[in-house]
Amino acid sequence: MKRRDFIKKTGLAAAGAFIVPYILPSGRLFAGTGAAPKANHVVLVMFAGGVRYQESIGQQYLKASQMPYAQTLAKPELNVTGNIMNNMLVGAAPASKILYGKGAGGQTPFTPLLSQSLQQQGMLFTEMKSSSPGHYGGLNALLQGNTLYSQGLKQRPINPTIFEYLRRHGGPTDFPASKVWFVGNGIGNSLPLLNSSEHPGYGIKYGANFFAPTITFGPKGDQYLKDAKVYHPLDQLAPMYEMKYFLDNSFENIGRSFPSLGNTDDEKNQIKLFMKSMFTKTAAGTIAFPPAHADAGNGDTATVGYACEVMKEFKPKLTVVNLSAVDTCHSGFTGYLRALHRADHAVGHLWDFIQKDSVMAGNTTIIAVPECGRDLTPNLIKDSENNFYGYDHSDTNTLDVFCLMAGPNMPLNATVNSANNPAFSGQWKTADIVPTIADILGLKSEVMGAGMLASGAGSLFDKN
């Protein structure tokens, strides 16, 4: 062999030996760090539109919220504490003045759906610090793992969301578009913008599929989406796409392409068929709504019903569900208590539904965390039902929230707090949720290594 040939072949062999191990059958360029997933599925519930610490974890009910501000005559009957989140938390219900259930005046609380509360089935972080006093900032922190002062309203997240981290670093085989879902309770407050960031290295091509079911499958969807034809995938869709792609190629030739979420044609077809089935099920009343939805439900119970349908169909690796009905607290404290009780009922149903699913049962972690809390003192708006004062969200009390987590590979009935430190020291924060999800799904080092999380943000498994 000539020397030149020898050097050429040796060089090629060396290059091949270097590159080949990194091209994986899964389509990933780089091998993962080898971290074993703690679960195959994660459900994140963004709970539920500004939940005040005192009525949730604090279980102070009316005592801390209304009694100090009520007329003297009404004070004694407002001296009531108790737990109104009986699926999520351990604690006895209020003994009197029950206003949050169903029936006339909300006198009948919902029966718990879980034999053991989520707190008993997992870990409760009682001193979580929210990164923002506002809804959109709080949701952004939950999904970006960061809180950026330059993040604007009506603007997609500046840094990548957990959806994009998973799809980009997890690869298209393990994390195709149809395995990453965001189910919103509406389209207000820029919610549809949260399924992907505007980060140039990530973006919509790694974003999550999104539905706002109360719109998509509600009266407007009935009118403008329900009657969509489902074209035959081979006889009709294939030639249609072929002509479309020809037109797109002609247009791309001059340098403009259109951003796409990256569902394959099969995934698109599956989603369209799913939509068709949702309209049919909605009309037939067979959506997997929580039990109380029919006679005492609200937007959140409806959203969770459709989220269950999404999970049933797609078995997502990550499902993010946004609930927000408790935001009525600005001007209706009684409605807030009812919404909080319903949000708890909805989460209980969600977990119960997962445990009955053959693929997701025993292999799914649920995380419930408010995007923000509420003020310590009320505003001046009284509701019409009970003359209760409303609460906004702008003071430091707003930043005090909690995080509840249940699923495999975690301690049971564990409460994590700073017993030996000042409370709410900032050790646990909502920006920790992104690395925690990544940790559960085996991508922690990739996500943390991207270098775009908040300073000090890390997996809650490393902080307990």
Added chain:
Amino acid sequence: MNKQYILRTIICLTFVITTTLSGCRKEKDRSYDVNQVELLPPTAGKTKLKTNEQYVAILYANLFQKALSANQIFDINQCMQSIGDQEIAREVVVSNMMNKPGTIIPTKAQMAGNLNKFILDTYNRFLIRNPTEAEKTYFNNYITSHITPTDTILPELVYVSFALSNEYMFY
């Protein structure tokens, strides 16, 4: 010899002087008051992305030859926002419109009867331009090879493909 040599030298010199002088002559300005035009593809002017409202308003006008009301445009935009994959949202909105009575679409017979006209009209209707020769040839060949006796919705599929094309999203 001398005479011939002198004559040849004179001829050579004359040739050299003549070509040098004429080569250095300033070129005449032959402009005819026509501006220089840079040739671009026919889609080059489409640089602005349509909003959802613009998209559905134009789509409805293209398919039904009449206008949507402002309320309908608002509602359809909300429906589109409620779906994360905008390609799916557009597909569903388009095929929903296709299922409504009143769409103005040529029949298969009309299409097959004058294919060139169908292609030209479709480009004009949706993309507001004439097709290039390459595009004409492609659609001519593609449609011809896909017309079957049983297939009745080919014109509709052509319309859907145009309505979903990236170029249709720009103006």
